[in-house]
Amino acid sequence: MKKRRVTINDIAQELNVSKTLVSMVLNGKGDDNAINKETQKKVLDKAKELNYKPNQVARGLRTGTTKTIGLIVADISNPFFARITRTIENYAEKAGYNIIVCSSDENDDKENALLRTLINRQVDGIIMSSTQQDTSKIEEIVSDRMPLVLFDRKFENAKYSSVTVDNCEATRSAIDHFVSNGHKNIGFITLAPSHISPLIDRKRGFIQAMEEQNLTIDSENILELGFYDLKDKQYYQIKDFIEKHQDLTAVFTANNSIVVGCMEAMNNLGRSIPEDLSIITFDDVELFKYTNPPLSSIAQPLEDIGKNSVSILLNQLKNDNTETQHIVLNTTLNIRQS
Incomplete structure (x- = not known):
């Protein structure tokens, strides 16, 4: 039998407090609402004890954000994309975001389907290495209100911010x-x-x-x-x-x-x-x-590519009128014996 998901209501009943109070504490707004430290600690301890996991979709409907970023790479089997995925994931995690990783396998139709899936999953923004010839299909699928950053690849019309190398x-x-x-x-x-x-x-x-x-x-x-x-x-x-x-x-x-x-x-x-x-x-x-x-x-400077890609996207999430950025990084020629 599937175990029932623990809810905010369960925590409130255990502590004999209101759901509103529990919600404010779990969303980091306890101090803003003058909830004393001892009560906040009891709520957090009880949430941990009951193994409470927030419903990200429900939270997204309430707050307008799911704290999730969609990442589309062109070929996850390529070591470059595998390593850049880890780098982007690390920087996103530090900022409090989860990553949904997808691979288009250099296929336009699959990439379009993945974009639709990520939007349906209500991601807050998208970082991608696109396989498209131009931005027409991306513009058709992705709303102008959806923050989107390109890495590794860019388009001539420069509509979307990008992080590439020379x-x-x-x-x-x-x-x-x-x-x-x-x-x-x-x-x-x-x-x-x-x-x-x-x-x-x-x-x-x-x-x-x-x-x-x-x-x-x-x-x-x-x-x-x-x-x-x-x-x-x-x-x-x-x-x-x-x-x-x-x-x-x-x-x-x-x-x-x-x-x-x-x-x-x-x-x-x-x-x-x-x-x-x-x-x-x-x-x-x-x-x-x-x-x-x-x-x-x-x-290629993988650390800088990942860091800048996440940084630009987070800036777009915070500021609606952010200007388009195009960062071009230098590479290093490692001479060995071949």
Whole structure:
């Protein structure tokens, strides 16, 4: 038999006080209403004893807030999004908010459904890494009154506040490092969907750096993998690319999942990193320090991305007329042995 949920009325009956008094204490308004400290302690102790859990939906109807934030990430299986989720959750928790985490899997329709679900759950605001090509569908689903902050990705119309990194400059720094070490034939492996702003900026940074270094840009040296392709298919595409382009001495990969395929392909082809092919990847992870060889990679400031995303959203929740903010953070190129 399911145990009945403890209510404010139960606490009031146990202590022989009014429901109103209990409600004021549990909502942190005891001092404001001149309720003495001893009574407040009795209420809080009894709530703990009875294992009282507030009904967030009911509280939301009364107060207009559920103390809940919706978080939509593009791919929770990607270590970058997994780590940023933890960071955002930590900062939200410090501010007294719970997080509902969702993954769109880079699917527009799923993202739209998740937005509707979060709104129906009466979240106070949304932080998201969107897979959409533009904001039209988001604007159709999300009311202008709903605070919304983008991270990792942004849109051209700049309607929503965003926290991103300088993907273009980060990629340029990687290519410049290759060139400073004598590389001229450099390949680039990226991921679809190609409308995603970080991927656009990383490709743009690659092209700009090659042009500035007066190096030839051959479209054949750029490989774009489909997001929805199975891992096996992606691996064989990477392996085929490396096998066909043995003139390449260096490759830059646009994220950390791609570089894993590169390392596997190099191993199975009997080729060595960096002797036969130097590699730098975007999105550093702790494991890259311990691979053989340790991988050079671009680290994003996850702590700052999470902190700023939550901070902007909380500011929007407190102030209706908050101006749109666009924070662009710097990355770090960690040079190791690849």
